[in-house]
Amino acid sequence: MMSSNFRAWPLFLLLTVLSLPLVTMYVYLFVDTVTDTTAGSLIPDRFTLQHWRFLWEAPETGRVSIWTVTLNTFVFAICTTLVNVSASVTAGYALSRLNMPFKRFFLGGILTLHAFPTITLIISIFLILQMIGLYNTLIGVILVKTALELPFGIWIMKGFFDNVPWEIEMAGLQDGASRFTVWWKLVLPQVQPGIAALAVFVFLSAWSEFILPQVLAPSGSAQVLSTYLSNLIFDDVKPDFNMFKSVGVFYALPVIVIYLIFNRQLMNIYGGGTKG
Amino acid sequence: MRISIENFTKSFGDTTVIEDMSLEIGDGEMLALLGPSGCGKSTTLFAICGIHRMNAGRLLFGDADVTEVSSQKRNVGVVFQNYALYPHMNVYENIAFPLKVRKESRAEIDRKVQEIAGLVHIGELLRRRPMQLSGGQQQRVALARALIRKPDILLLDEPLANLDAKLRLEMRSEIRRIQLATGITAVLVTHDQVEAMSMCDRIALMDKGRIVQLSTPKDMYENPSSDFVAGFLGNPPIAFLEGAAANGGFRLANSQVTLPVPSGIDMPGEGAPMRFGVRPEFFQPDNPLKVSGKVSFVETQGREELYDVTLENGAVLRSIQSQSAGFRLGEEVSWGIAQDRILAFGPDGNRL
Incomplete structure (x- = not known):
């Protein structure tokens, strides 16, 4: 028998009432993508797949295929993750362990940058990208996104490295391994949960990024799903809201899948990033 | 190597x-x-x-x-x-x-x-x-x-x-x-x-x-x-007696009791502070150089028993004896120190 200090059902009732609007919204977001329900009605009329036609029909002139855009989004998110994680594990280790000049300055700088409202930089970034010819390219957005996410990644990884016992490294050196081998073979495996968490976090963050692609690579072949979605609703003469919802669900699916698979790793970061 | x-x-x-x-x-x-x-x-x-x-x-x-x-x-x-x-x-x-x-x-x-x-x-x-x-x-x-x-x-x-x-x-x-x-x-x-x-x-x-x-x-x-x-060495640890050199012997602090010093040591000048170190195994009932005091602590260690004896001047000596001895807390005892096993230390802490 489970004993509790209070009855559970009033709480459940309250939570149900409070979350009902949210649940309804999610349910109808999905229902509307496969039906032609008229606005204001709650009863689905018939099943149809025509709102998902963007998946298989050739794009209208002047538009890019959804698959190209999806590929772009994956390239954008994966490259951002790779660059960010590799820079974070090296920089985080250096800040945590190496006796280097200006360490305090770097640490302070990273904290400041982490707290800095990066959106205020967008105009100067725009100008710089135009000047060096990376405007409206995926590489440009990847670089900018990575740079803006990096302080967070470095800080998180430094926290994980701080928790690796010194003795493991000393033992490695004593066993004859070089500093690099020690880092690669002995220290990195200890912070593996941190790496996994950071990678998922950065991937999701890049996947849902809208402002940067919108400003720095708004059109053409460099589009990602978030900008595609927004173009869909802004450009059209007669907006198809149900198709907009379908693209939205399509866009959200990988996030949901990734979150379901990796939610334990993500807890590592949200839990403070202290447990290695 | x-x-x-x-x-x-x-x-x-x-x-x-x-x-x-x-x-x-x-x-x-x-x-x-x-x-x-x-x-x-x-x-x-x-x-x-x-x-x-x-x-x-x-x-x-x-x-x-x-x-x-x-x-x-x-x-x-x-x-x-x-x-x-x-x-x-x-x-x-x-x-x-x-x-x-x-x-x-x-x-x-x-x-x-x-x-x-x-x-x-x-x-x-x-x-x-x-x-x-x-x-x-x-x-x-x-x-x-x-x-x-x-x-x-x-x-x-x-x-x-x-x-x-x-x-x-x-x-x-x-x-x-x-x-x-x-x-x-x-x-x-x-x-x-x-x-x-x-x-x-x-x-x-x-x-x-x-x-x-x-x-x-x-x-x-x-x-x-x-x-x-x-x-630092020894378990139970050595006990120290504070005192000073007096008439070629060692007078306990706050006391009239004077103990002879171990043979063959260089005595410091008259009145110089000295310490005697006595290990528990060399403070036993049947040794000749008697000091008296009261049993102030008894610890049973199984095979042996450890006693603390508080002397009249407040100093504490330790003794470790076989289980059968059976002294009780508060008992007045007069036990002896093995004179040639006393470790005498000078004012700077170094062995004399």
Whole structure:
């Protein structure tokens, strides 16, 4: 028998009432993508797949295929993750362990940058990208996104490295391994949960990024799903809201899948990033 | 291999931890660096293995000067206090790691791991992870990893500190057995005098960055050079009587009682402060040099009983006697000190 200090059902009732609007919204977001329900009605009329036609029909002139855009989004998110994680594990280790000049300055700088409202930089970034010819390219957005996410990644990884016992490294050196081998073979495996968490976090963050692609690579072949979605609703003469919802669900699916698979790793970061 | 430390100085920032220390450790010898925490014993150990750079002085292994040689090239095996096993590798991989780094062949590694695993009795644990091992087993793995590449020198940093009392006894003799079996030169860092005395050929007792006395366990116990050494060695610890030199004898502080001094010591001037150190085993009922007092504490230790006797002037002497004695708390007793076993110390704490 489970004993509790209070009855559970009033709480459940309250939570149900409070979350009902949210649940309804999610349910109808999905229902509307496969039906032609008229606005204001709650009863689905018939099943149809025509709102998902963007998946298989050739794009209208002047538009890019959804698959190209999806590929772009994956390239954008994966490259951002790779660059960010590799820079974070090296920089985080250096800040945590190496006796280097200006360490305090770097640490302070990273904290400041982490707290800095990066959106205020967008105009100067725009100008710089135009000047060096990376405007409206995926590489440009990847670089900018990575740079803006990096302080967070470095800080998180430094926290994980701080928790690796010194003795493991000393033992490695004593066993004859070089500093690099020690880092690669002995220290990195200890912070593996941190790496996994950071990678998922950065991937999701890049996947849902809208402002940067919108400003720095708004059109053409460099589009990602978030900008595609927004173009869909802004450009059209007669907006198809149900198709907009379908693209939205399509866009959200990988996030949901990734979150379901990796939610334990993500807890590592949200839990403070202290447990290695 | 012989280790010579010559005029070793180490400082961290402005604090000098060790100043001008010299120490020679013979080939195949097991030496203990013993001392209270913060005395510089671990610093010395880390200087020998190359984790700490020496600020001044020289370090020689055999005839080779290794002062500037990096840790990786020194061929020193270290067992750390928390064992520092690699948590993501199983026991086999842990032990094989030093050989893997040297890119030895798979067959060769396998042969050596099996051999060393047999020596430290962990043959059946090779597939386990460190987390799945008890403290004593982790200790054995750490030893195996330190010994597998046949190092010239084995360093042990408080190897028994994390074990429970019973395992500590077992590993004490195990480590000594393995050290003797391999004939390796070993340095043990410990704050536990029992460990140092029971495991090592010689003890270097350190205090505040200096070696206070370097000697065999037996000699250090019987002939301590200062009251610090006498107080550090022995369990139950030695008891000290404060007093002063008077008429060629030793007068207890705040008392008229005068005790004769051990023969053959240089007495300090009349009235100079002195201390007498009396070990519990030399304060017994049937010794001739009687002092009287009251039993103020009784501790049963099983085979023996430990008594504290408070003298008239408030000083406390300890006595350890066999179980059958049966004195009770508060009893007035008049027990004797073995006169020739008294350790007399002068005003500066040094042995007279």
